[in-house]
Amino acid sequence: MKSTFIVPQLLVAFALQAPSFAAPIAAPVATVFQQGSPAAQSAAILNRFEQGITGGLTTTQRDQIRQAAESYVRDRGSNQAGAQKQFEVTLQNVLNPSIYNDVYLANRNYFLSGQGQRPQTGARTNVQEASAILTRFERGITGGLTTTQRDQIRQSAESYARDRAGDQAGAQKQFEITLQNVLNPSIYNDVYLANRDYFLSGRGQVNRTPRPGGNGGNGGGARQTQSTTAQAAAILNRFEQGITGGLTTTQRDQIRQAAESYARDRVGDQAGAQKQFEVTLQNVFNPSVYNDVYLANRNYFLSGQGQRPQSGTRTNVQEASAILTRFERGIPGGLTTTQRDQIRQAAESYARDRAGDQAGAQKQFEVTLQNVFNPSVYNDVYLPRRAYFLSGQGR
Secondary structure: OOOOOOOHHHHHHHHHHOOOOOOOOOOOOOOOOOOOOHHHHHHHHHHHHHHHOOOOOOHHHHHHHHHHHHHHHHHOOOOHHHHHHHHHHHHHHHOOHHHHHHHHHHHHHHHHHOOOOOOOOOOOOHHHHHHHHHHHHHHHOOOOOOHHHHHHHHHHHHHHHHHOOOOHHHHHHHHHHHHHHHOOHHHHHHHHHHHHHHHHHOOOOOOOOOOOOOOOOOOOOOOOOOOHHHHHHHHHHHHHHHOOOOOOHHHHHHHHHHHHHHHHHOOOOHHHHHHHHHHHHHHHOOHHHHHHHHHHHHHHHHHOOOOOOOOOOOOHHHHHHHHHHHHHHHOOOOOOHHHHHHHHHHHHHHHHHOOOOHHHHHHHHHHHHHHHOOHHHHHHHHHHHHHHHHHOOOO
């Protein structure tokens, strides 16, 4: 299904120059819901304003319209008429009367639902081209973008749109340097590079990497569809669970890094990748741990098959690692280093406190999650699968 929504602030800049006026609220547009999260839907609405308003939007207009569009998308499911009315009240305060009446009202269906042709605004500007590129990233990256990612990709996309006419290869190279710094390696490699033509030019359809619980299947078996980051997280978690007392921060970081290389390289050279991984393990562990625990249970540590070594009752650190691994697996695209560190720390507190106060511990943990994730990830991914993330129940 498809849906569209409009942000009242889109025309903010125009409104600042225009006298206030009262325009009648028209009948609600029949909504054809767009595919994607609320963040992706609001990005699509914002993009239509960017493309449909001559000259595009100012930064202030862009921010205000996005915010209003998110409210519109959130509320229209239960009250389309009320959500549209509130959105259009904002638009009347934001736009000059001529823009509101002659552009928005004359093309309301386009702005709200994407149906029909966009208003004629002449050749696209670099800003409009960049907005279209950004919208494809918002739609194509499962879970959307953070505010920082959005700003950095937009800025870089404007440079790319400006420079590619004179030097396509150089402009693309510079743009992709930004993307490598902005996106997780798994997103850059498994989503962007695999769908480069779509992101840069809009050709074709994006093919998202399947994820557990998503359209890619149920996540069973060898989990070959998982990103290398998610596979490495699963390997690391088995070491956390299987090594008595868990891992130190240094061991954790070294094993994670080595596990990512192993997960990436084993497809082409299983023996070589395993050998290199085990060199790291020999440097990380005492000989007794390497020989008596790792080698004795190698299949468990590398593939998850068989029983984990008996290491007594799980510690809070081990419980937290299990929780973190579910987030690594269940959050599309995995986690950033900052997200990983914050969730691990909060999960350790949750694991420690929940025995005495489950509700309070969960509430505090979820405060952290709301600060760590975009609203779309928290609402559309975490909340519907809360039991899985907190306890491993379900998928």
